[in-house]
Amino acid sequence: MITGAPRGVKDLLPKQTKQWHKVEAVIRQITREYGFEEIRTPIFEHSEVFHRGVGETTDIVQKETYDFTDRGGRELTLRPEGTAPTVRALLEHKLYAGPLPVKLYYVGPMFRFGRPQAGRLRQFHQFGIEVFGSASARVDAEVMAMAMDFYGRLGLTDLELLLNSIGCPTCRPGHREALQQFLAPKVGELCSDCQKRFEKNPMRILDCKNERCQELSQGAPTTVEYLCTDCADHFNEVKTLLDSAGVTYTLDDRLVRGLDYYTKTAFEIVSRQIGAQSSIGGGGRYDQLVETLGGPTTPGIGFGLGLERVLLTMENQGLLADDDQEQRDLFIATAGAGTAAVAFRLMQELRQRGMTVEMDYQGRSLKAQMKTADRFHVPRVMIIGESELAQGVVVLRTMSTSEQQTVPLDSVIAHLCGTAEPPMSV
Incomplete structure (x- = not known):
């Protein structure tokens, strides 16, 4: 017997995919309204x-990526996040050469090896947006406002937007030096990962989830204290724009995010209802990333929202209705020789006209077929028996009232659809 799915991945059964479809419909709508492709x-x-x-110093690259060598000897990695691949596509197809800014979104699976827990799997799904070609604080504010708008449309409440600025290459060295001086007497007490970060990227120590490291870094110099004039002005404008739009936020001077490419604005959205790992999304600005990957200087900003975490939060807030009804427009019940072929033809013609139609596939009795129709919650059933077929008619039963009417077989399509001809193919 085949064993279950590998640890850290899960099947989405029809009941769950209906819930996902609702979330994805909101994604399609909001991205269209905000101008993303x-x-x-x-x-x-x-x-x-x-x-x-x-x-190289991030936990993602050091501990969590699924790396493999293909048959041609190429070193490949299952994507752990969506920004870097999107930048690669931007460069490969020279999207930066067209009208700016370029506003893109994606929805799809990502892969990270970690300890599976509620809403955090090894294969997870992310809704992300990326904006390339504008350094304006207005874009930062729009990205965060869009994230909170998305959650609001899903009905989520009790969320907190955490906000910080982590500076740029101009002001980051000053913070780095001050942070290293603060932590130098404590290096030996830091976890092994943070001891490596101390030299390569000490700011990442502030993001460590180890409780001892968090204690040792309390009172450390913050990035905001060392912002250059440009970064400080940018951060102040971001806050002003969010205030003007009524987007509430909490300043968090320890927020640095877990990816090396962030500059200036960093943000995270958290829910207190899904356990210790409370983040359900986040993002920030990355003005040097395109250049790091070999492209021209192109500012960028975006977010990535974990959909499993979003759905878990919706479940905890009672927003996932237990809607397991299989709704159909019509069920065709048959009884007797020659009726199945006629029913199958009618079913296909009605489907081509946009109706959802089912029929019996098991050769069950008429009584059993009516029970099946009840399960599909159809408003009407078409009954075709040998006698009806001989008379060139069908019987239409309204399920809520049990009323029946006889309709000529050759006009039942027009009767049900209001037109005798199918819509023109496009």
């Missing part, structure tokens, strides 16, 4: 896309 990148990329883009 969809991009679909491959499931795997050359490993250097993530090593150079996400950063």
